Amino acid sequence: MSHDTPILAVRGATMRFGGFTALSNVTADFPVGELTAIIGPNGAGKSTLFNILSGAFPPTEGEVLFNGTNVAGKRQHHFARMGISKSFQITNVFPELSVQENVRVAVQAMTRRFDLWTPRSRYREMIDRAVELLRVVGLENHRGRLASELAHGEQRSLEIAMAMACEPKVLLLDEPTAGMSPEETVGVIDVILTLAKSCTIILVEHKMKLVMDISDQILVLHHGEFLAKGAPHEIRANDEVKRVYLGEGRK
Amino acid sequence: MSDTAEPRPKAYWSRIVDAIARHRALAVLVVLLIFPFVLPYEALASNIVIFGLFALGFNLVFGYTGVLSFGHAAFFGVGAYGTGIAIVHLGLPWWVAMLIGVLAAGVTAMIMGALAIRTRGIYFAMVTLALAQCVYYIVYQMKGWSGGENGLNGVIVGQIDLGFASIDLLDPMQKYFFTLTFVALAIFIFSRILASGFGAVLEAVRENEDRARACGYDVRLTKWLAFVISGLFCGLAGALNAIHLSVVPIEILHYHMSGQVVMMALLGGMGTFFGPFAGAIVFLLLEDVVTTMTTHWQLILGLVFMACVLFFPRGVWGSVLQWVRR
Numbered sequence: 215m216s217h218d219t220p221i222l223a224v225r226g227a228t229m230r231f232g233g234f235t236a237l238s239n240v241t242a243d244f245p246v247g248e249l250t251a252i253i254g255p256n257g258a259g260k261s262t263l264f265n266i267l268s269g270a271f272p273p274t275e276g277e278v279l280f281n282g283t284n285v286a287g288k289r290q291h292h293f294a295r296m297g298i299s300k301s302f303q304i305t306n307v308f309p310e311l312s313v314q315e316n317v318r319v320a321v322q323a324m325t326r327r328f329d330l331w332t333p334r335s336r337y338r339e340m341i342d343r344a345v346e347l348l349r350v351v352g353l354e355n356h357r358g359r360l361a362s363e364l365a366h367g368e369q370r371s372l373e374i375a376m377a378m379a380c381e382p383k384v385l386l387l388d389e390p391t392a393g394m395s396p397e398e399t400v401g402v403i404d405v406i407l408t409l410a411k412s413c414t415i416i417l418v419e420h421k422m423k424l425v426m427d428i429s430d431q432i433l434v435l436h437h438g439e440f441l442a443k444g445a446p447h448e449i450r451a452n453d454e455v456k457r458v459y460l461g462e463g464r465k
Numbered sequence: 466m467s468d469t470a471e472p473r474p475k476a477y478w479s480r481i482v483d484a485i486a487r488h489r490a491l492a493v494l495v496v497l498l499i500f501p502f503v504l505p506y507e508a509l510a511s512n513i514v515i516f517g518l519f520a521l522g523f524n525l526v527f528g529y530t531g532v533l534s535f536g537h538a539a540f541f542g543v544g545a546y547g548t549g550i551a552i553v554h555l556g557l558p559w560w561v562a563m564l565i566g567v568l569a570a571g572v573t574a575m576i577m578g579a580l581a582i583r584t585r586g587i588y589f590a591m592v593t594l595a596l597a598q599c600v601y602y603i604v605y606q607m608k609g610w611s612g613g614e615n616g617l618n619g620v621i622v623g624q625i626d627l628g629f630a631s632i633d634l635l636d637p638m639q640k641y642f643f644t645l646t647f648v649a650l651a652i653f654i655f656s657r658i659l660a661s662g663f664g665a666v667l668e669a670v671r672e673n674e675d676r677a678r679a680c681g682y683d684v685r686l687t688k689w690l691a692f693v694i695s696g697l698f699c700g701l702a703g704a705l706n707a708i709h710l711s712v713v714p715i716e717i718l719h720y721h722m723s724g725q726v727v728m729m730a731l732l733g734g735m736g737t738f739f740g741p742f743a744g745a746i747v748f749l750l751l752e753d754v755v756t757t758m759t760t761h762w763q764l765i766l767g768l769v770f771m772a773c774v775l776f777f778p779r780g781v782w783g784s785v786l787q788w789v790r791r
């Protein structure tokens with residue numbers, strides 16, 4: 215494997231739902247250690263691309279390369295075990311489990327999936343790791359509460375902690391700050407920047423200023439098609455992007 | 466939270482319930498030990514522990530994994546027929562026969578599970594129902610082995626010699642404690658599985674399949690394994706039922722039986738440890754009392770069931786838990 219093989223990449227990815235093409239022939243590289251933001255208007259195909267990258271479903275056509283190997287078509291649980299982890303656009307936690315148990319179960323997925331006998335209360339290391347992850351996202355004081363009792367912003371943070379549980383090499387975050395207050399957003403951005411030091415991050419985000427500030431590169435989708443890719447300043451200067459997206463945002 | 470300051474009358478009950486929950490296997494056992502002495506006759510007590518175990522096994526997929534199976538009669542029935550055939554036709558010792566019954570139920574669950582697990586929700590219920598009906602007809606047709614519509618008669622285990630003592634299974638009280646020994650062992654193992662890491666995975670799958678998958682769990686394999694384990698417990702209940710009744714009626718495989726176990730789990734409280742036993746007690750006591758009063762007992766039972774589902778959606782035990790914890 216050469217040094218500049220991207221950790222994750224899509225080649226000619228097309229996704230059709232019935233007759234509708236949600237994603238059409240998209241090719242993109244996600245280099246190791248970089249923070250890539252995916253932007254585009256509603257319905258551009260961002261979440262669809264995320265689903266393909268995280269193995270929720272295989273693309274109708276095209277390849278997903280992880281460290282240069284095609285992994286499209288593997289079942290989703292293999293993706294998490296390979297180190298590709300994601301948080302959902304719509305909050306997706308285990309509502310009736312405690313906050314700590316949410317994260318602990320996520321940690322457990324890496325090692326003890328079919329342990330029928332050891333009481334889970336004896337998994338000391340997993341519990342410690344869960345608490346540590348909750349500390350990273352600032353939820354350590356809510357460990358005992360049910361996930362469903364958390365405020366919306368806290369649930370979004372919980373998702374990030376769960377996505378981190380498998381010690382991912384690539385972390386996909388689908389609108390992690392959606393519906394958050396400005397203060398909460400600042401907190402989550404701090405967390406993301408911390409995580410960016412240890413893994414490759416791919417982010418879908420609508421808050422433009424934020425995207426421009428934190429990304430290494432930006433990928434723009436429009437109507438399921440690749441529109442542009444580049445560093446924030448290049449994207450800002452791109453006329454076509456301005457027309458279809460940045461312009462719309464200002465309305 | 467602020468409920469520590471002023472003492473509430475419920476706090477007392479809440480503590481009791483917590484203590485029971487902590488020693489749940491033991492708690493069930495204590496109740497079951499005094500059971501034959503408070504019920505009108507011992508056979509009813511045996512019936513209740515057997516169906517309690519059946520409902521407990523069923524609840525592993527229904528209450529804990531969140532999958533509704535409508536074919537659990539197959540495991541109960543195959544457990545019973547496996548044991549019965551091994552005793553009547555093969556002349557094997559009772560414990561070998563029980564083992565065969567349980568394993569046969571396990572194999573049935575493996576096959577049914579593998580075929581049904583790709584579907585979800587109501588489709589899963591329908592596929593399991595259809596497969597269980599297949600089992601019913603296969604057993605029905607094997608008249609030489611199963612006795613067809615007359616059922617399998619003569620599953621008699623009279624005396625069991627343990628070396629240091631002997632058990633007379635013709636004595637209802639001794640038979641009850643024989644049955645209870647196996648049920649108690651099963652409850653202990655069941656409780657242990659629920660508390661285990663795998664138990665946590667089941668809860669995760671029930672709470673949110675998508676999330677469990679994204680975490681790295683193979684949801685299909687997890688459900689399949691839960692289904693097989695559930696089948697083993699239900700098979701044991703069937704094996705005990707064969708020995709308890711000394712016959713295996715063909716009705717044991719009927720879809721009524723699958724419906725009955727769903728009702729018991731719902732009546733008692735799905736997803737709670739004591740629910741299935743509470744449900745079996747309510748269902749069978751009611752049946753026992755109402756059948757002596759009217760031939761329309763199924764109607765009465767149906768009405769009670771509907772009232773329970775409407776007014777106590779969490780079931781008997783679930784409602785108790787909700788009441789003391791609120």
Ligand SMILES: Nc1ncnc2c1ncn2[C@@H]1O[C@H](COP(=O)(O)OP(=O)(O)OP(=O)(O)O)[C@@H](O)[C@H]1O
Nearest residue numbers: 231234236254255256257258259260261262263303
């Ligand atoms: N499972 C599906 N079946 C049918 N159509 C789908 C499915 N998932 C997505 N689509 C359609 O594909 C298009 C792209 O959806 P996608 O969710 O990827 O957009 P998005 O860029 O994430 O939008 P948003 O900013 O609103 O989250 C939309 O028109 C959507 O309706």
Ligand SMILES: [Mg+2]
Nearest residue numbers: 260261262303
């Ligand atoms: Mg989206």
